[in-house]
Amino acid sequence: MKNTPTTIGVFFMRKERHVVGDQATTTGSIDSQSDPIKPVLRVFSYGGGTQSTAALVLAAQGKIDFSTFVYSNVGEKSEPDTLAYVRSIAVPYATRWGIDVQEIRRTSRDGSDSIELYDRVMSDHFKGVQLPMRLSSGAPARRHCTVDYKIRVLAKWQREHGASAANPAIVGLGISWDEIQRMRKSTDDATTIVYPLIDLRLTRQDCEGIIRDAGLPQPGKSSCFYCPFKTQAEWQRMRHERPDRFAEALVMEAHMDAKMVAEGEGHCTFHSKGPLLAITSEARQIAMLFEYEDSCESGYCMT
Secondary structure, eight states: OOOOOEEESOOOOOOEEEEETTEEEEESSSBOSSOSSSOBOEEEEOOSSHHHHHHHHHHHTTSSOOOEEEEEOOOTTTOHHHHHHIIIIIHHHHHHTTOEEEEEOOBOTTSSBOOOHHHHHHOSSSSSOSSOOEETTSSBOOOOHHIIIIIHHHHHHHHHTTOOSSSOEEEEOOOOGGGGGGOOOOSSTTEEEEOHHHHTTOOHHHHHHHHHHTTOOOOOOOSOTTOTTOOHHHHHHHHHHOHHHHHHHHHHHHHHHHHHHHTTSOOEESBTTBOHHHHTSGGGHHHHTTOOOOOOTTSSSOO
16 A cells, blocks of 8 residues: 555645745745745644644634644544544534645555554554553553654654655644643654644633634544543543443453563553552542543643
């Protein structure tokens, strides 16, 4: 299979004017800034959640300068709710406003689709558990999910579309003002990260209002249903509202626990307070009210 991104929605080249000094230039979805010969690639890393959907609305309104949004799909089994929102809500909205939304996937060296994240987690062919599960020591296990299925996938796509160390892509991340601690510098020399929501001092609550005012439904939290960064309350909610999905998470937890024990790493659980069945019991509900919400610090997930 040829290694090309899958386009969802219709591609439009939206004309935009950029003023550099006293001179205005007209460009399409990539704009020229410092180098008139090599245009700078501008893309927004779309997570399918609240902040990045608000960014999509702001882009449609011309308030931030992005006309290409890229969503890295880790697999159909991992983010079913987010995928449904991206394909049925975000893409039609983006198409209506002339914004290009690209859905890309991790690929193998021969260009074929790589094993999706869920299957990799459940496979015995890979060492470790791939996710930041909590080990017996209390420390998180080494994870491959965000790096291998989000960051590197987008970086590869950027290079395929002209980004380089000499001409780095400008990549927008959907981190809001109230999550400013998640800001970071890119470790990829072909990527310059920017934070338009932080520049505009917009909080998550502001983002919800932007989405609501645009007439769009609120997206759910954009993360895999089995993400170890879920709070205890979120696991409890899943147990009651989605018992089928919770049962699947129990199977995953048992599989990864057995795998880590076999590899001599000790036991592991999704949550630092213990196995899912124990932390979602009725007796634990009061403690959940005071739980601190942890999150993926990368900015490529949970946005």
